[in-house]
Amino acid sequence: MNIDVIVLSIATLIGLYMAANIGANDLANAMGTAVGSRALTLKQAVIISIIANVLGASLAGGYVTGTISKGIIDPIFLVGAPDKLLLGMFAALIAAGLCVHLATFFGLPVSTTHAIVGAVVGFGIISVGAGAVSWGKITGIAVSWVISPVAGALFAGGIYYFLEKKVMAAKDPYAAAVHYAPAMIFLVVLVLILSFIFKGLKNLHLEIGFFYTVLLAIPCAALMALFGRKLVRWQVHVKCELGPNPQGFSPAECLFAQLQILTACYIAFAHGANDVANAVGPLAAIFSVIKTKSVALQVEVPFWMLFIGGIAVGGGLYIFGTRVLETIGKNITEITPIRGFCAQFGAATTILLCSRLGLPVSTTHVLVGSVVGVGLMRGIGTLDLRILKNIAFSWIVTLPITMVLAMVLYKVFTLFLL
Helix, strand or coil, rough: CCCCHHHHHHHHHHHHHHHHHHHHHHHHHHHHHHHCCCCCCHHHHHHHHHHHHHHHHHHHCCHHHHCHHCCCCCCCHHHHHHHHHHHHHHHHHHHHHHHHHHHHHCCCCCHHHHHHHHHHHHHHHHCCCCHHHCCCHHHHHHHHHHHHHHHHHHHHCCCCHHHHHHHCCCCHHHHHHHHHHHHHHHHHHHHHHHHHHHHCCCHCCCCCCHHHHHHHHHHHHHHHHHHHHHHHHHHHHHHHHCCCCCCCCCHHHHHHHHHHHHHHHHHHHHHHHHHHHHHHHHHHHHHHHHHHHCCCCCEEECHHHHHHHHHHHHHHHHHCHHHHHHHHHHHHCCHHHHHHHHHHHHHHHHHHHHHHHCCCCCCCHHHHHHHHHHHCCCCCCCCHHHHHHHHHHHHHHHHHHHHHHHHHHHHHHHHHHH
């Protein structure tokens, strides 16, 4: 058998392993509040995740990417050494995959982007030197450890405080929810459309200015708000009043559960559009080196690779994502439909605003911060501080662990294969 075929087969398996770990951790924490609030069952969350991930990766994830992940390493240093890049990407994928797998085993939500970046930095340092590393981007990642959870907590906590006072504390929570439904639907759809264009479709390089995008989004959101209240009331009537309602939701909770499902679908789509590349980006670089026997400064990620990566991510959630689902949906604080909606909508809003302001944020960290923000509005006693301490520790050590592991793996590979 041709050696190239063997290398490509091994690389594909490693890439799919990394993709499955992304699903088990990154996607699990994105869907955790929906499962924890019982707005979705695990089976429904997996089905939605697979479909939305594949659509996001296939439709909005196709793009030309730098061969050195996230621009962390200057490719000029590796132009004359394709073998180093090949082995480095192997080491980065394995190191990041093992680190995320370990975090998932302990039920700790970590940033898979930070894991792959740390691994790339590790192989870059040992292969071409620390001077090739873009340390400014590493500093931005460190800053995101603070910005992401704090911003998520502020937005989600503020939304929950308002809805708790105006809706759940009202004499008739369902009537209050229906009263505010048009405004909530308008804001949710507006944020999702803007996020869809600016973040979910950023890789398509659509030349639409911010002003025109907002101008297009507002009437669409208003139209959805106009008809959305009737649709949501019909869903509540069917599922909570006529249906079996096994969750025991009140009509008001049922309404927020419908809104939460909408935000969960968007988050899964955006995840496929942006995060599947964490697994298939390095894989595409390996394919390029084997095909061209050189280092390309930019590589186009094939459609089939994104498609298979999207399926692997969704499958990873089903196979071993339940521990992170429980951490986000149950262990940090108790999640109900309104709390889950506030956490997810707050996270989506935070990511949109921070992205437009150019602030570095991690989706994982924003989602965890949003859950914490909702819990804080109910009192610090509702939060499991031990779990939060473990999560914070895992965030801090993700980068150095993947760096060291990638260094060790790269050294082993070069000793035996070069």
